[in-house]
Amino acid sequence: MINSSLVLSIVTFVYGFSAVLYISAWIFARKTPAQVARYSAIAGVIGNLFGFVLRWVESYGHGYGHIPLSNLYESLVFFALTIALISIAIGLRYRNDMISTFAMPLAFIALAYASLSPSVSDKIQPLIPALKSNWLTTHVVTCFLGYAGFATAFGIGVMYLVRECLPGRKGGLISRLPEGYVLDELIQKTVMFGFLFLTVGIITGAVWANSAWGTYWSWDPKETWSLITWFVYAIMLHLRYMRGWGGAKIAVISIIGFMAVMFTYFGVNYLPGLHSYGSM
Amino acid sequence: MNKKQVEKGLVDTLWGVFSSVRLSVIVLTLLAVTSIFGTVIPQNAAANLYLERYGEAAYRVLHFLDIFDMYHSWWFQFLILLLGINLVICSMDRLPSALKIVGRTQRLNPENYRRALKGETLKMEGSPAEVAEGLSLRLKAPMATFTLVEEGEGQLLFAEKGRWTRLGVYVVHGAVLLLLAGGLIGSLFGYEGYMNITEGQSDQTVILNNSNATVPLGFQIRCDDFAVSFYDTGAPKEYRSDLVVVDEGGEVLSKRIVVNDPLRYKGISFYQSNYGTVPPESASFVFTSKASGMSYPVDGNFGKPIPIPEGLGTFTPLHFINNYKFRGHAVGATVLGVLKKKGGEEVRLALPIKSPKFDRMRRGEVTVTVGEFENRYYTGLQVTKDPGVWFVYTGFIFLIVGCYITFFMSHQGFMVEVTPDTSGSAVTLYGSVNKNRLGMEMVIRRLTEKLERETRIPERQVVK
Numbered sequence: 081m082i083n084s085s086l087v088l089s090i091v092t093f094v095y096g097f098s099a100v101l102y103i104s105a106w107i108f109a110r111k112t113p114a115q116v117a118r119y120s121a122i123a124g125v126i127g128n129l130f131g132f133v134l135r136w137v138e139s140y141g142h143g144y145g146h147i148p149l150s151n152l153y154e155s156l157v158f159f160a161l162t163i164a165l166i167s168i169a170i171g172l173r174y175r176n177d178m179i180s181t182f183a184m185p186l187a188f189i190a191l192a193y194a195s196l197s198p199s200v201s202d203k204i205q206p207l208i209p210a211l212k213s214n215w216l217t218t219h220v221v222t223c224f225l226g227y228a229g230f231a232t233a234f235g236i237g238v239m240y241l242v243r244e245c246l247p248g249r250k251g252g253l254i255s256r257l258p259e260g261y262v263l264d265e266l267i268q269k270t271v272m273f274g275f276l277f278l279t280v281g282i283i284t285g286a287v288w289a290n291s292a293w294g295t296y297w298s299w300d301p302k303e304t305w306s307l308i309t310w311f312v313y314a315i316m317l318h319l320r321y322m323r324g325w326g327g328a329k330i331a332v333i334s335i336i337g338f339m340a341v342m343f344t345y346f347g348v349n350y351l352p353g354l355h356s357y358g359s360m
Numbered sequence: 361m362n363k364k365q366v367e368k369g370l371v372d373t374l375w376g377v378f379s380s381v382r383l384s385v386i387v388l389t390l391l392a393v394t395s396i397f398g399t400v401i402p403q404n405a406a407a408n409l410y411l412e413r414y415g416e417a418a419y420r421v422l423h424f425l426d427i428f429d430m431y432h433s434w435w436f437q438f439l440i441l442l443l444g445i446n447l448v449i450c451s452m453d454r455l456p457s458a459l460k461i462v463g464r465t466q467r468l469n470p471e472n473y474r475r476a477l478k479g480e481t482l483k484m485e486g487s488p489a490e491v492a493e494g495l496s497l498r499l500k501a502p503m504a505t506f507t508l509v510e511e512g513e514g515q516l517l518f519a520e521k522g523r524w525t526r527l528g529v530y531v532v533h534g535a536v537l538l539l540l541a542g543g544l545i546g547s548l549f550g551y552e553g554y555m556n557i558t559e560g561q562s563d564q565t566v567i568l569n570n571s572n573a574t575v576p577l578g579f580q581i582r583c584d585d586f587a588v589s590f591y592d593t594g595a596p597k598e599y600r601s602d603l604v605v606v607d608e609g610g611e612v613l614s615k616r617i618v619v620n621d622p623l624r625y626k627g628i629s630f631y632q633s634n635y636g637t638v639p640p641e642s643a644s645f646v647f648t649s650k651a652s653g654m655s656y657p658v659d660g661n662f663g664k665p666i667p668i669p670e671g672l673g674t675f676t677p678l679h680f681i682n683n684y685k686f687r688g689h690a691v692g693a694t695v696l697g698v699l700k701k702k703g704g705e706e707v708r709l710a711l712p713i714k715s716p717k718f719d720r721m722r723r724g725e726v727t728v729t730v731g732e733f734e735n736r737y738y739t740g741l742q743v744t745k746d747p748g749v750w751f752v753y754t755g756f757i758f759l760i761v762g763c764y765i766t767f768f769m770s771h772q773g774f775m776v777e778v779t780p781d782t783s784g785s786a787v788t789l790y791g792s793v794n795k796n797r798l799g800m801e802m803v804i805r806r807l808t809e810k811l812e813r814e815t816r817i818p819e820r821q822v823v824k
């Protein structure tokens with residue numbers, strides 16, 4: 081019997097396969113594995129989307145149908161989907177597979193953590209009253225698109241530091257990465273994408289909170305951490321535009337920013353608050 | 361220097377400081393870093409909890425710095441104020457020159473473009489004038505309407521679009537100011553509190569959350585009914601209350617509210633936030649006599665002794681406890697009372713509602729069980745008034761629109777240079793942009809490639 085957990089476990093391996101191929105294409109400077117990697121990544125995305133929809137359908141079978149964005153497992157599944165999708169899109173747009181070389185492992189890790197970690201339950205649970213809102217979908221989807229943008233920026237930032245700060249031979253591994261200025265600009269692009277969606281995510285969260293509890297902002301730890309993340313990236317945009325920062329400094333901020341994202345996503349679970357992904 | 365000059369110097373310096381992006385980076389960093397404290401240290405908890413956790417000395421320091429309610433502390437508010445002033449001055453400083461750029465006439469300076477991004481030069485059939493005319497039609501869609509300038513024998517086409525997008529960042533900053541203004545208005549003229557209304561009753565005062573002061577609503581809220589439902593798993597599914605607004609003697613509005621769907625009236629919102637049961641005032645009790653084996657149901661009020669038939673004494677129900685613990689075990693809703701036996705001896709009884717046989721364990725002359733009682737809920741409403749919320753919502757819309765404009769739209773200029781060439785004309789595309797050079801590079805490259813493809817195939821050549 082085919083079910084969403086099974087589909088998503090298979091997708092985990094497809095992502096892993098694709099990540100390994102991307103990395104070996106890079107290491108051995110071959111075109112073929114990169115192409116296979118891209119096709120398997122696309123197959124993975126389709127499977128991931130299928131698993132997501134299937135889980136949605138299954139939740140109706142349990143008698144309380146809702147979009148699968150209500151707990152940690154479901155959010156990780158969606159996170160992996162957005163990372164894979166965005167990195168493939170950027171790769172196609174800029175005709176460069178390198179972006180996925182660093183992003184696909186992240187998609188793999190997210191889904192592997194969801195599928196394999198014993199502490200993440202994949203049970204379909206009913207929605208508690210506070211989550212029953214049309215804002216749930218918009219809020220979660222936009223937040224995760226933002227996170228995925230930042231995850232990609234993080235991957236590119238690491239790539240930048242590897243390329244520009246490590247000594248590399250001509251024709252060696254490192255020199256096969258895209259040129260520094262391209263990476264620099266891509267960090268900017270992906271951060272802007274992430275910033276726009278995080279902004280929408282925070283706003284829809286605020287509107288939702290206002291419709292559920294009567295306050296649009298209550299300094300709940302998750303809210304506060306999303307604001308901290310937002311500040312970090314706002315600082316980055318200002319430093320870049322007005323103080324002319326670029327290159328390694330910006331790459332470092334993209335890494336710090338992503339740590340704030342990760343803390344907003346996971347770390348906050350260890351602090352008290354209203355958000356429900358805390359209950360693994 | 362006379363006094364005026366000193367003053368002017370000071371004003372200029374202050375203006376310089378407050379209009380600088382350096383200050384905003386510093387303030388944003390401070391806000392980001394200090395905000396972390398409030399997420400690790402629980403906010404607004406009881407003093408003894410802090411004392412226990414941090415000890416006396418640390419408690420004093422943290423208390424002095426308002427760390428226990430840090431987002432409302434003077435220094436945090438001061439940082440937010442600085443951010444606001446910074447934004448206002450910064451915008452006043454730069455907006456005029458931005459407006460000037462947006463308002464000026466199109467620049468037709470080929471040298472500017474020759475220094476900007478450039479595509480590969482293509483060869484095309486036809487004289488420069490013919491080619492330029494064809495291109496001005498064909499490239500209008502991706503570029504904009506062209507202005508033609510003749511330069512010697514060559515032709516230059518200029519196009520420009522998206523100049524207004526330079527104002528996007530002022531939309532973003534204006535939005536942030538609206539958010540700050542909305543927050544301020546809310547904290548000055550709004551309040552946050554709660555009301556607990558028993559089913560069937562009305563209330564008109566709000567108890568404020570942080571001061572326990574009360575505020576009159578100016579009208580009454582009546583709760584007709586409250587209900588809670590559960591999933592099979594035991595998790596709560598829905599809380600709902602039927603509320604009625606009674607104003608100036610009449611019922612003006614009624615609404616069934618659930619979490620996420622509040623009642624709003626006269627700028628005040630009522631949210632379903634919790635519930636509880638109201639202790640009943642009366643109940644019926646069943647007394648079973650050990651001697652005769654007879655059972656007698658009798659109604660009684662809390663606090664009043666009930667005579668037990670067969671002259672077995674009296675029973676006085678005293679309290680109704682929702683969650684009673686009997687020797688460390690939670691036994692649920694329980695009636696506590698005192699049994700006064702024939703001889704005057706008193707025994708305290710605990711009668712859990714769910715286990716009617718509980719009192720048998722005492723092996724007394726008479727066994728008491730709780731029969732029927734009135735089970736009423738009260739609904740817990742969160743009540744808020746926030747006149748600033750509309751500023752905040754307007755700010756939200758501006759913020760999204762402004763970010764979209766600043767990030768994904770740009771002020772673009774194009775030049776198409778057509779010069780005479782041995783086989784006809786040579787065409788070069790140039791582009792300049794106020795940001796996102798990589799994007800512009802791609803645009804120029806794609807358009808050049810497209811033109812090349814189209815001119816290579818004879819039947820799709822430039823229309824003559």
Ligand code: HEM
Pocket residue numbers: 314317318321322378379380381382384443444446447450454529532533536763766767
């Ligand atoms: C929470 C507060 C703030 C947010 C969210 C914010 C957001 C932004 C954004 C998104 C941009 C556009 C960057 C880009 O083009 O990629 C920007 C630019 C800018 N910001 Fe801010 N900003 C904030 C506070 C400030 C403050 C306090 C100042 C005061 C000096 C400031 C000065 C500027 C300037 C001068 C620019 C460049 C404008 C230009 O391109 O002409 N910002 N800001």
